[in-house]
Amino acid sequence: MISFSVNKRPVKVDVDPSTPLLWVLRENLELTGTKYGCGMAQCGACTVHINGQAVRSCVAPVSRAAGKEITTIEGLSPDLSHPLQRAWLEIDVPQCGYCQSGQIMSAAVLLNEIPNPTDDDIDQALTGNICRCGTYPRIRRAVHRAAEMMAKGGAR
Amino acid sequence: MIRYRDVLRSIFSILLCVVSCLVSANGQRNAASAAAFEAMLPVLHHPRCMNCHSAGDFPRQGDDSHPHAMNVRRGPEGRGVTSQKCSTCHQDHNLAGLHMPPGAPDWQMPPRNTPMIWAGLTDNQLCELLKEPKQNGHRNIDQIVEHMTTPKLVLWGWNPGEGRTPVPMSQADFAAKVKEWAVGGAVCPAASSSASHAATQ
Amino acid sequence: MIAERQAHDRSVVGALPRRDFLKLSVAASGGLLIGLYLPASKAAAAATFAPNAFVRIGTDDSVTVIVNHSEMGQGVFTALLMILAEELDADWTKVRFEPAPVDPVYNHPVFHMQITGGSTSTWSSFDQFRNAGAAARAMLVTAAAQRWNVDAASCRTEKSIVIHSASNRRLSYGQLAESATKITPPQQVALKDPKDFKLIGTPLKRLDTPEKTNGKGIFGIDVKLPGMLTAVVARPPVFGGKLKSFNADKTKAMPGVRKVVEVPSGVAVIADGFWTAKRGRDALQIEWDEGPMADFDSKAQREQYAAMAKQPGLVARKEGDAGSAISSAAKKIEAVYAVPYLSHAMMEPLNCAVDLRADHCEIWTGTQLQTIDRMNAAAIAGLKPEQVQIHTTLLGGGFGRRANPVSDFVSEAVHVAKAAGAPVRVIWTREDDMHGGYYRPMFYHSLVGGVDADGNPLFWSHHLVGQSIVAGTPFEMIIKDGIDPTSVEGADDVPYAIPNLSVEYHPAKIGVPVLWWRSVGHSHNAFVKESFIDELAALGGKDPFELRRKLLTKSPRNLGVLELAAEKAGWGKPLPARRARGIAVHASFESYTAQVAEVSVDSDGKVRVHRVVCAVDCGRYVNPGIIEAQMQGGVIFGLTAAFYNELTFEKGRIQQSNFHDYPMLRINETPEIEVHIVKNNEKSGGIGEPGVPCAAPAVTNAIFAATGKRIHRLPIRMNEAVGGSKEDLK
């Protein structure tokens, strides 16, 4: 049994400890917002937070989550109220949408650490997240927009 | 008649002999230490070490030491930045399979204010840099030996995971050379030697 | 025989080349409302008002639009709703989408089967969705008029409300829903004058953004059925290979593995979850008969193509006499271009979930080709097509890969389901997806061209060699006189006024499965055509923009976008050293695009694309916000292929496997991309694909302008061009 918390809810799972956290989230915990894209830490589609840090769950064994707090896209906000989500809606970022959970989860760590990121900060934070549909120009705009919202005291 | 000048010359040559004998005893010790350091170089210069002791503010990867994919940066602590920290992808162990992220406990590169960049240095400069407390994290020689022989992250170079070339010397031999270098006074090779490892840009 | 069954299906026999498809498309106007209605038994229950197959209005005022095209990022879940809501005068905030089930009523109005492809969704469904909205509105108005006992003509509608101004009475569509069900559907309706459009032509926000921003959207890979198992399949390492024998002892010993079964495509490991299934699959010991492709090699293939290009080919275009013009040219130039096999690499790897029962089968997957998938699934399951239902989920990218005439990922899943004895989904790993075939074919192009004494192009002779994507498929009938129009599109329709022009096609028969890949033949032909016209400009000492302009006077829409892009990009204005602009213009999918790329090449050969200015004329359009996104995405898709992508074979095996060796352009490499949309009333064209073709040639033409080196092969190899190394591009 491995215990940890997901989106503030305590969970226990009975799985092989080497199973990637991604599949435990998606299959055992039915949180399918976190996506599989490559399984080798190349694309970022599976990005979640472990104790507030971005982690690619496709390569993180579930044992790494033990005793930690996991946040997935489903837990970022209950109602699309996170500044990034509001900015994503305002700029209309997603195309197919498949990469977007990962993009947003990566961007969330960026904004936590650098509330007013430069383009270079965005490049350093989000180059690990592939978007095959090519939403990058809008992602960039939306991250800046979210930073503005936060500066104006947007809900966090 | 013994000429004053000859006496002086004899005394001088005796002295010279004494000095040179003394120097050569010490010199042997120096030479052995410096030679031990030189023996360490194939490891230090190996991509498994150089890729994190590389030029620039980013790690490198592969036996060709190309810049790390995904625009990964050193970050202030040597642990990456924001959502691209080392631990975003690297675990405390290697993952099975080709091209999977390698890992070891405390996976990191040198921090930004003491970046320990070895690329482009002569053997002498590299050696001096290692010993420089301001650069090496205030380590004394014993602690340097410790750093080069015990942390799991350093030992990873001998077990770098599928598809990666390990460093070219057994870990025991390397540890022996590091100790030999330290015991011999951590002597550095002569300053004249040219850069034996140029940065792969 | 699945192929035979398909070939005899009326809907498939109706398939024609794209340009012929277009001729069949019915002109816009009110028209008779045929093909809008579901058989009565399938219509929704009476609690809601379901005037036709495309819209449902609830008593809660909700307007649900049933969309017969798959949402794969191109925005049909918004654009098609806008069209229907426009004529319905619906309150946009109440409009919702729902993917259509499989039914002939949802067939593509031009392709006569349920399919999403060819950048056709919005324009092909334009009239259909207008009619559906207008018919529903008419019935609601009639219901209100009857209730108020007034003349329907004296009522108007606005934001889901019927208003009788004279008596100041109002009823919402929800309030009318029930009584509207009793109204006889109209036979004919009047459509709005386009100048009265309120929604169409505006950049409304996409309706699918919320569920793509909170993780709730369901893609095929997210489907969960009670008791569902997961399968991962071991497929032959070489195309055309067959299973000889396998040993599954290790796999079967793994906890969580349920079954290991042989299926036509290989060996399926069926387990409780993905990770177990994948580990089980990887632990199989399999002996393959590698078949005739065991020694297949990309280098040898290239040599074979080079030899073929020297022979006479099938004539795809002939004007004047390029052969005899060779001798009268003042200067001439020869060039060989080559492009590799490419993977679609949708972000969501292929997958398909199947619940197979004795008398019916339900399938959940992100597909672009429901009708054919259903037929193939039915044949395998031993059911009638009507007994198979496909639930189309969101698609995590399509780009053509999910419209497969042999339904590879669906067929295989049905085979696995037959063996599983429980609902099962098959998930492809990224590596499986990349090795799974159905690539953009490799093409080899050899050209000769010449200019007259004034530097004006005099002749153009083009031989292209490559596989047909439709040969051997039910779409084969589009091949005419041996020429697959999708192989030569963009090459046989060179729009430049060159007096002597010949294009010859050499179909190659190779056992690598190939398929349409975003922008299809244009994906390589535009690169070649737009590079070679640049070569002729240089040969004749002309400015590449001015030469194109001169040769396009008879092609006003090409000319329009060319001039717009050049103007917005500041063509001719000075730039810093080693920085230059390149231009390309191309028509595809009934739309016209031009791009100007601003590129710098540093002394090590490192190329950086700083800015791409894109002009697009897609005629009358629905949502400019979506067009901007599609063009930006198309440019990035094109740049990714131009800089990075290539699948190569050695000993029959694909050498690449995942994003580490088949990289994608990333945010830090993405240029500024400006999109300028031409506003006019021309017939609508496509928008999902036309952004791709110009990206590569605009960049390589800019590299030429910056360095004098011409890129003839994709992906761009700067080591060949400017003495840098491939790494310089990373």
Ligand code: FES
């Ligand atoms: S699925 Fe984890 S990084 Fe791609």
Ligand code: FES
């Ligand atoms: S939106 Fe499709 S992959 Fe990013």
